[in-house]
Structures are given as C-alpha cells and as structure tokens.
Amino acid sequence: MNATGIPLKEPSVSAVAGDTEQEERALIDASTRVPVLMFYTSAMAWLILGTLLAGFVSFKLHTPDMFSEISFLTWGRVRPAHMNVMVYGWASMAGMGTAIWLMARLCRTVLRYPLLLLAGAGFWNLGVLLGVGGILLGDSTGYQWLEFPRYAAIILFIAYTLVASWAVLMFRYRRGEQIYITQWYLLGAFLWFPWLYTAGQLMLFVVPVQGVLQSAVGWWYANNLLFLWFGAIGLGTAYYMIPKVIGRPVYSYHLATIGFWTYALFSSWTGMQRLVDGPFPAWMITASIAATILTIIPVATVGLNHHMTMQGYFPLLRYSPTLRFTVFGAMSYTVFSLVGVLISLRSVARYVNFTQASIAYSHLGLYAFFTMVIFGSMYYIVPRLVGREWRYASLIKLHFWASAYGIGLMTLMLLAGGFLQGANMDNPSLVFSESTETILPYLRGRSLSGILLTASHFIFAYHFGLMLLGLGRTSTVPTFLNPVEAEGSEAHI
Amino acid sequence: MKGLVPLFLGIFGTFAFSWVGLTVIPNWQIGHLNPQMEEDGTDAYPMPQSGMVERGARVYAANGCIYCHSQQVRADYAANDIDRKWGDRRSAPRDYIFERPVFLGKMRMGQDLANIGARAPAEQESPPPVGAATPAASPAQQGGAPASSSAPPGATSALANPGSLPPSAPPPKATASLPTTASSPVAAGSPAASPGSPTQKPPASPAPNAPPASASPAAAAANATPAASASPAGGPPWPVQTSGQPPMYSAAWHHVHLFSPRSINVDSDMPSYRFLYRARRISDARSADALQLTGSDAPPGGWEVLPTFDAKCLVAYLMSLNQSHPVKEVRSVAPAAASPAPAK
Numbered sequence: 001m002n003a004t005g006i007p008l009k010e011p012s013v014s015a016v017a018g019d020t021e022q023e024e025r026a027l028i029d030a031s032t033r034v035p036v037l038m039f040y041t042s043a044m045a046w047l048i049l050g051t052l053l054a055g056f057v058s059f060k061l062h063t064p065d066m067f068s069e070i071s072f073l074t075w076g077r078v079r080p081a082h083m084n085v086m087v088y089g090w091a092s093m094a095g096m097g098t099a100i101w102l103m104a105r106l107c108r109t110v111l112r113y114p115l116l117l118l119a120g121a122g123f124w125n126l127g128v129l130l131g132v133g134g135i136l137l138g139d140s141t142g143y144q145w146l147e148f149p150r151y152a153a154i155i156l157f158i159a160y161t162l163v164a165s166w167a168v169l170m171f172r173y174r175r176g177e178q179i180y181i182t183q184w185y186l187l188g189a190f191l192w193f194p195w196l197y198t199a200g201q202l203m204l205f206v207v208p209v210q211g212v213l214q215s216a217v218g219w220w221y222a223n224n225l226l227f228l229w230f231g232a233i234g235l236g237t238a239y240y241m242i243p244k245v246i247g248r249p250v251y252s253y254h255l256a257t258i259g260f261w262t263y264a265l266f267s268s269w270t271g272m273q274r275l276v277d278g279p280f281p282a283w284m285i286t287a288s289i290a291a292t293i294l295t296i297i298p299v300a301t302v303g304l305n306h307h308m309t310m311q312g313y314f315p316l317l318r319y320s321p322t323l324r325f326t327v328f329g330a331m332s333y334t335v336f337s338l339v340g341v342l343i344s345l346r347s348v349a350r351y352v353n354f355t356q357a358s359i360a361y362s363h364l365g366l367y368a369f370f371t372m373v374i375f376g377s378m379y380y381i382v383p384r385l386v387g388r389e390w391r392y393a394s395l396i397k398l399h400f401w402a403s404a405y406g407i408g409l410m411t412l413m414l415l416a417g418g419f420l421q422g423a424n425m426d427n428p429s430l431v432f433s434e435s436t437e438t439i440l441p442y443l444r445g446r447s448l449s450g451i452l453l454t455a456s457h458f459i460f461a462y463h464f465g466l467m468l469l470g471l472g473r474t475s476t477v478p479t480f481l482n483p484v485e486a487e488g489s490e491a492h493i
Numbered sequence: 494m495k496g497l498v499p500l501f502l503g504i505f506g507t508f509a510f511s512w513v514g515l516t517v518i519p520n521w522q523i524g525h526l527n528p529q530m531e532e533d534g535t536d537a538y539p540m541p542q543s544g545m546v547e548r549g550a551r552v553y554a555a556n557g558c559i560y561c562h563s564q565q566v567r568a569d570y571a572a573n574d575i576d577r578k579w580g581d582r583r584s585a586p587r588d589y590i591f592e593r594p595v596f597l598g599k600m601r602m603g604q605d606l607a608n609i610g611a612r613a614p615a616e617q618e619s620p621p622p623v624g625a626a627t628p629a630a631s632p633a634q635q636g637g638a639p640a641s642s643s644a645p646p647g648a649t650s651a652l653a654n655p656g657s658l659p660p661s662a663p664p665p666k667a668t669a670s671l672p673t674t675a676s677s678p679v680a681a682g683s684p685a686a687s688p689g690s691p692t693q694k695p696p697a698s699p700a701p702n703a704p705p706a707s708a709s710p711a712a713a714a715a716n717a718t719p720a721a722s723a724s725p726a727g728g729p730p731w732p733v734q735t736s737g738q739p740p741m742y743s744a745a746w747h748h749v750h751l752f753s754p755r756s757i758n759v760d761s762d763m764p765s766y767r768f769l770y771r772a773r774r775i776s777d778a779r780s781a782d783a784l785q786l787t788g789s790d791a792p793p794g795g796w797e798v799l800p801t802f803d804a805k806c807l808v809a810y811l812m813s814l815n816q817s818h819p820v821k822e823v824r825s826v827a828p829a830a831a832s833p834a835p836a837k
Contacts, residue, residue: 060764061602064754068765075764076557142554142594171497179500188504195508203516204594210524211589213516215597220515228508261503268511277571278597279584284519350572354563354601425601428576433760436602440762 024108029384031110032101035117037385039097040378041468042125044461046089051457053082058447062440072136080147081135087145087225088156089128091366091374093121095233096163098377099186101385102240103167106183107174116166123159127152143218145225146200153201160197164190181256185236188264192228196221212279216272223271226365231267231333234370235302237377238330242309245323245380246316251308255301263298266291273344276353292344299337306330319480321396325376328404332368339364339415351426356439357418360411367453368407375403375460382464383479388472390479395463397481402456409449417442523586529821538818541591549810552803554594556766563598564607564814578612579605580816582825588816602762610815613742739785747808748800753790769804772796 057079060066067073104111111117131152134140139149148156167190179187200221203209209217243250250256269291272284310327317324339361343352352358379396383389390396417439424435466472473479530537542550553559566580575581584607589595598605739745749756752770754763770784775797782805783797792798800808819825 061762064762064764068767071556071768074556074766074768076560077555079557079560138555140555140557142559142596144559144599179497184500187500191501191504192508195512199512199516208593209516209520210526211592212586212595212597213520213524214593214595216519217516220511224511261507264504264507265510268508269515272515274599275597277567278565279586279588281519281522281586284515287514346571353572354599356600358599426573428573432577432604433758433762436762437760 025105028104028108028110029101031114032104033385035111035114035121036097036101036381037468038118038121039093039100040382040464042121043090043094043097044464046085046093046128047457048461050082050085050090051454053078053085055447055450055454057082058443058450062443062447071138077136077138077140080140081132083145084135084147085128085132086366088124088131088148091230091370093124094374094378095189095230095370096124098237098374098381099167099189099233100163101377101381102182102237103170103186106180106186106240107170109170109173109175111170112173113166113169116162116169120159120162120166123155123162127154127156127159130155141205143204143214143221145222146204146218150201150205153205157194157197157201160194164194180240181250181253181260182236182240184260185232185239188260189229189232189236192224192232192268196224196228215275215278216280216284219274220271223274224268226362227267227270228264230366230370231263234329234333234373235263237373238306238326238333241322241326241373241377241380242306242330245320245326246310246313248309248313251305251311255305259298259301259305262301263295266294266298270295270340270344273349274358276344276346276349289344289346292341295337296341299334303330303334318482319484321390321400321479321481322376322380324400324481325372325379328400329369329371329373329376332364332372332407336361336364336369351422352418353422354425355418355422356414356442357422360414360418363407363414364411368411372403372407375399378464382467383472386467386470386472387474388467388470389475389477390463391466391472392463393479393481395459396479399456399460399463400481402452402459406449406452406456409452410446413442413445413449417445526587526590528590529587538820539588539591542813543809545806545809546813547810548803549806549808549813550592550594550596552769552807553596553810558606559596559598561600561602561763562596562604562606563601564596564605565598566605566607566816574605577605580608580611582816582819582823584816585820585823587820587822606811606814607816608814609742610812611817613744613812614740744808744812745785747811748784748804749786751804751807752784752798753786756786756788756790766804769801769807770798771801772798 056073057075060075060078064075071077100111100117127148131148134149134152135147140147141149146153167186171187200217203217204214208214239250239256270288272280272288273292276285276289278285306327317327342348343357343361379390420442421435421439424430424438425432528537528539565584566582567574568583569575571583575583588607589597739749746757748770750763751766753765753767754761755765772792773780773796775795779797780799782799784800786792786798
C-alpha cells in the first residue's frame with residue numbers, strides 16, 4: 001500500500017490489515033484503557049472547572065464590583081486560576097492521555113508499567129489542585145503560567161517525571177525500525193517539557209536571574225510551553241488522525257521532516273516578541289520577531305502536507321467527528337501562527353502589545369488549535385477504550401458548532417477590541433480610560449462566546465460521561481455526524 | 494526517519510540552542526548589573542527595597558495586579574507612553590535589578606505603574622505614617638534608605654525623625670492641583686489632570702528634594718499633622734479637595750482607590766479590593782489610618798475603615814515604584830525638566 005515508498009505503519013489502509021493486526025490493535029487499545037481514561041476523566045473535570053472559572057473571569061471584567069469582599073474571588077486570583085486549570089489541568093492532561101495512547105499504538109506494543117501512569121496522573125491532579133488552591137489563597141508567584149507556588153510545582157514535576165520515564169521505557173519496547181512523524185513530535189514534547197519546566201523553575205525560583213531577565217525567562221517558558229509542549233502534541237496528533245481517518249498515507253514524508261525540524265528550531269526562539277520595546281537589549285526581541293516570522297516555514301509545510309493529504313477527501317468532514325475537529329484544529333494552527341506573526345511586527349505591536357489581542361492569540365493556540373485537535377482525538381480514542389460508540393451524533397454536532405463559533409467569536413472580539421483599545425491607548429490626547437471603555441462592548445461579546453463554549457463543554461462532558469458509564473451504542477460502525485450514503489468510501493472512517 | 498540518535502540529538506540541540514540564546518547569553522549580558530552612582534559613590538540608583546515594600550510586591554503578585562497593569566515605559570519612538578506621562582524616559586534593565594518578581598506586565602486594562610510613586614505629591618512619597626514606622630525599625634542593615642528606594646534622602650530622614658518633616662517635605666502641588674483634580678475626577682488618567690506626574694524629578698543633590706515652589710505655609714502645616722498627631726475631629730489628614738478626595742497618587746488616595754475605584758474614577762474597570770480593609774467601630778478616637786470615604790462607601794456612623802497590613806504594604810510598594818532617576822544608558826526625554834512642566 002505504500003506506493004510512494006513512504007514507510008508508514010499505522011496510517012496504512014485498514015482494509016489491507018490482516019486479522020492479526022486488528023487483534024493486536026484491540027489488545028493494545030485494551031491495555032491503554034485504564035491509564036488513558038484516567039487522564040481523560042481528570043482532564044474533563046478540570047475542563048469543566050476551568051470553564052466555570054473562565055465565565056466568572058469574563059463577566060467580572062465588565063462587572064468589576066462583583067464579590068469584591070471575598071479575597072479568593074478577586075479577579076486577579078481567579079484569572080490565573082482559570083489559566084492554570086486550563087493549561088495544566090485540562091490541556092496537559094488531555095494531551096498526555098492522547099499522547100500515551102498514540103505512543104502505545106505507534107510503538108505497536110501493549111502498554112507496560114501502567115502503574116507509572118496511574119501514579120503520574122494522581123500526582124498531577126494533586127499538583128494542579130494544590131496549585132490552584134494556592135493561587136486562590138494568595139500564594140501565586142506572579143509569573144505567567146508559572147503561578148503555581150513551589151509546593152505544587154514540585155508535585156507536578158514528580159508527576160511529570162513518572163509519565164516521561166514511562167514514555168522512554170515504552171519507546172525501548174517498540175517494534176519496527178521506522179519512527180513515524182507523530183512519534184517525533186511526541187518524543188520532542190516529552191523531552192522538551194521537563195527541560196523547559198526545570199529551566200523555568202530554576203531560573204525564576206531556585207537561583208533567580210536578575211531583574212528583567214525574570215520576565216525574559218518567563219515569556220520564554222510560556223511561549224515554548226505553547227509551542228514545544230502543546231504545539232508538538234497537537235501537531236503530532238493531527239499527523240496521526242488525519243491520515244488514519246481518511247485511510248491514506250501522509251502526502252510527503254520530506255515535507256514532514258522539514259516541517260518538524262524548522263518547527264523545533266524556530267518556534268523555540270519565539271517568546272521575546274511578547275516583550276517588544278521593553279527594557280531589554282534590542283537583539284533579543286529582534287531575534288524572536290525574526291524567529292516568529294520564520295515559523296511561517298513550518299506552518300506552510302505542515303499546512304501543505306495536511307492539505308495535500310486531505311485533497312479529495314474533504315467531503316469526509318461531513319461524517320467523521322474526529323476528522324472535523326482535527327482539521328478545524330490544523331487550520332487554526334495556521335491562523336494562530338499567522339496572527340502571531342502579525343502581532344509580533346513592531347509596527348503592529350505598538351498598538352496591540354498591551355491589549356486583549358494577546359489573549360486572543362493565546363486562545364487561538366490553546367483552544368482553536370490544540371483543544372480542538374484533542375477533542376478530535378478523544379472522539380477517536382474513547383470508543384476504542386470503552387468498547388462503545390458515541391451515543392448521539394446530534395450532541396457531537398452541537399459540541400462542534402458551539403466550540404467553533406464560540407472560539408471564533410471570542411477571537412474576533414478580542415482581536416478587534418484589542419486593536420481599538422491599542423489605537424486609543426497610543427493616542428495621548430485621549431484619556432486612558434477611553435481605551436478600556438472602548439473594549440467593554442467587545443468584552444461583553446467575549447462573555448457571549450464564553451456561554452457558547454460553556455455549553456459545548458457541558459455537552460461534551462455529558463456525552464463523555466455516558467461513554468464512561470458504558471451507555472454508548474453497541475455497534476461495529478462508528479457514530480457519523482450525518483448518515484452515510486451507500487458509497488463505500490467511508491468504510492474505514 | 495531512521496535511528497533514534499539523530500532524533501534525540503536534534504531534539505536536544507534545537508532546544509539547547511534556544512535555551513542558550515534566549516536565557517543564558519542575555520544573562521551574561523545584562524544579568525549582573527550594579528546600581529549606578531556618581532564618581533564619588535553618592536546618588537546610587539536603584540537601591541534595595543525595604544521589607545515592607547517587598548511584602549507589598551508579594552501582595553501585588555498574589556492578587557494578580559500584573560494581569561491589568563504593566564510596569565514599563567516604552568521609548569518615545571516606539572509608543573506614546575511618555576506622552577501619556579507614564580514616565581519621562583524609557584525603562585532600562587537597570588531599573589529592575591532589585592525587583593523580584595519583576596512585574597513588567599503584558600496588559601494595560603489599567604494604567605502603567607512604572608512611575609506611580611514618582612507621580613505622588615511630595616509629602617506622601619514615603620509610606621503612610623503608621624506603616625512607615627515598621628520598616629524604619631527593622632531593616633537596619635540597609636541604613637541609608639530603609640523605606641524605599643524612591644524616597645529621596647530628605648524623606649528618609651523625615652521617617653527617622655518625624656519632626657523634620659515640614660522643612661524637608663513641603664507639599665508643593667497640594668494647592669496647585671486643587672482645581673484640576675477637583676473639577677474632573679473622571680479624568681484620572683488624562684495627562685491634563687495628573688498633577689503629580691511631572692513634579693518629582695528627584696534632585697541630584699540631597700538638599701532640595703522638592704521644588705521649593707508654591708506651598709503656602711498654612712498648607713505645609715496642615716500636612717505636617719498626620720505624621721505627628723492625627724487630629725480626628727479636625728478634618729482629614731491631607732489637603733482636602735472640594736470633592737473630598739486626597740491628592741492623586743498619594744498613599745491616602747491609593748487606599749481610597751483600592752477600596753472603591755469607582756468613587757474616584759467612574760469609568761474605572763478595576764475590581765475593588767475591600768478584602769484588604771477592615772471596618773472597625775471607633776473606640777475612642779478616629780484612627781489616623783482610617784480611609785476618607787464619601788458617599789455610599791462611607792461606613793456607618795461610629796465606624797471607620799482601616800487598611801490591613803497587607804494593604805499598607807501594597808501601597809508602600811506602589812509608592813516605591815519610581816523610575817524618574819536618570820540612568821546613563823537611557824536618554825531622558827526632557828533632561829532639563831527639573832521643575833514641574835505644566836501639563837498640556
């Protein structure tokens with residue numbers, strides 16, 4: 001089947017796969033069942049909590065007098081709590097769940113040492129819980145995405161070490177010589193994260209660097225977390241799911257290689273552009289801006305590769321939930337990167353640097369790209385773990401459209417509002433509060449989008465809960481979004 | 494891709510490249526700056542902060558002030574921060590060498606705070622009276638500037654010896670600022686109504702630490718009272734404006750603003766931080782720290798609202814934020830503006 005000579009193992013067409021291969025996969029899936037479901041279930045719980053916190057944050061931003069007597073409900077505490085719940089609770093745990101399942105599948109071996117993963121998930125939950133509690137009680141460190149107080153950070157790190165050592169062990173048991181594209185990204189993510197996290201913690205808390213360099217380290221950490229941890233898991237997942245669902249090999253292995261290495265090289269140098277015109281040597285910021293512009297190369301190659309793989313198969317988006325979410329995420333990756341390039345340019349950053357536009361950027365990366373890809377992978381993986389198919393196609397559709405419209409609306413509101421806010425802020429003849437007044441209608445619009453996202457998350461959580469309880473459909477055919485006409489082309493969706 | 498070794502090496506190599514390039518090399522370049530000083534070792538800037546200010550920074554971090562307030566002034570060619578009177582020069586790495594954590598910030602839903610302490614009226618540059626006694630007592634090792642780096646030497650001595658307050662710290666803008674602030678409290682951020690902003694060019698020499706400008710002796714006397722003894726019945730311990738609010742960016746102003754932002758600026762988006770304050774029944778005399786609240790914020794008769802220690806630390810921290818001292822590596826926009834430049 002590998003007519004192009006591309007050594008693809010997993011995304012080969014299943015029609016060719018023999019019965020033994022099918023059985024082997026079923027065995028592997030069964031072995032991943034408990035650990036992956038534990039990660040997913042925890043992630044769902046954090047997602048719901050984070051959503052509630054987000055709603056609170058969004059409404060309080062334009063209704064600032066709510067609950068002002070209660071210290072742990074002040075905006076400045078709930079906001080970092082929301083961010084950290086989403087980053088470490090939801091996104092990291094769901095991402096690790098998917099990554100674990102993909103590792104087992106791609107290493108073509110049953111999952112070994114599940115206890116490492118169970119302990120890892122347990123400690124991770126404990127770390128996030130302590131960290132969020134610490135933030136709400138006033139122990140925040142004040143560094144973006146590293147707000148967790150040290151006691152939580154240590155627990156989180158222990159948890160991470162358990163998961164990463166599992167990944168390395170699993171890799172040693174892999175069968176076959178070739179390492180698929182997804183595995184590059186996953187290995188990268190698993191190896192980059194500990195270095196990143198350690199470097200961030202050491203340089204900020206243990207042997208703190210001086211003065212403004214703390215901010216530099218902080219943004220270097222935050223941006224690399226976005227790219228090298230979430231971005232790498234998201235892209236790796238997309239590289240698996242798209243060819244898998246449509247049953248066709250990746251268009252070009254060479255493009256994938258170029259995309260991976262340029263991604264690793266350039267995206268890791270971004271971060272300082274967030275500090276544009278700040279008190280830093282100009283070369284640091286210029287280097288990051290240049291790197292941000294150069295990320296167009298991996299974006300273009302990855303986007304082209306996915307597009308060419310999908311070429312001719314776009315009608316499948318009508319049917320497969322996984323494909324729909326994943327393709328939405330992959331397209332958002334392009335948008336996210338292009339917006340990143342745009343707002344990093346000095347002439348634009350002059351206006352948008354200190355505005356809500358940067359919130360739009362983070363949400364594009366973490367939600368429109370990463371979270372949507374992960375939703376897609378969960379629609380693929382969970383039925384294989386619980387042995388049931390998703391119960392209601394309508395709920396999946398609702399989930400998709402609420403998420404897609406919600407994040408789209410939020411991005412537009414924050415970007416448009418951010419530009420106006422920045423333009424007013426840069427005009428010294430206007431009173432400062434004019435700039436915050438300008439954005440208020442957009443913040444209300446954002447709250448509206450938050451309602452959509454909240455609805456979508458509750459729908460998904462309900463559906464996921466049904467699956468966990470074994471209330472999914474018993475069927476050999478996956479749940480399609482729309483009834484499949486008798487064409488035969490969707491046989492292996 | 495064949496073989497694990499190139500993959501591993503590549504993964505480590507790319508990341509090491511970024512780590513060295515964006516954190517290690519900058520650390521060589523600007524990670525070990527010292528305070529600058531004159532040839533003879535005087536006029537050191539910046540100076541380490543007092544314990545109270547450090548604790549205030551933790552309060553600032555804990556309550557997420559950084560998510561709405563930046564602390565950096567961009568250069569005049571890059572943005573209009575300086576035209577907004579957020580500072581008279583761009584921020585430099587040296588300004589932050591004693592800050593931990595550094596709150597450069599990424600969002601301006603509120604004003605930039607890099608120079609908020611410099612915009613305070615002169616007599617309030619030191620922390621509020623009661624709080625000020627604490628740091629002055631404890632960090633003896635820092636000798637010269639126990640209260641905050643921003644307090645000019647004159648104010649420091651005033652801390653140690655309250656009796657010297659009137660001569661060393663007259664309130665230069667107290668009367669001058671009356672018309673503008675009183676007429677439009679809404680315009681808190683407008684350049685036209687920031688009376689304190691251009692006033693505090695710290696003098697090069699310790700002696701004249703405030704422009705010897707306009708203050709009438711009567712006003713100076715009125716302002717001397719809080720440090721010595723509060724006069725509970727005799728009105729608020731700061732120069733009263735017609736609207737009943739303290740002068741902008743004074744410590745008392747910060748307390749009222751933190752307690753009830755919209756009583757000062759109706760357009761403000763800032764949450765109120767009432768949990769940093771305690772209402773208390775007045776026992777015998779009204780406390781000197783009690784907030785001057787008006788309208789619906791005012792406590793019922795016989796009660797007063799007092800800042801907690803955290804609130805005092807936070808305000809001490811805010812008052813310490815001051816980058817108005819010139820640094821060698823950055824050109825000040827208006828180097829000669831040692832006297833208050835009238836706002837446009």
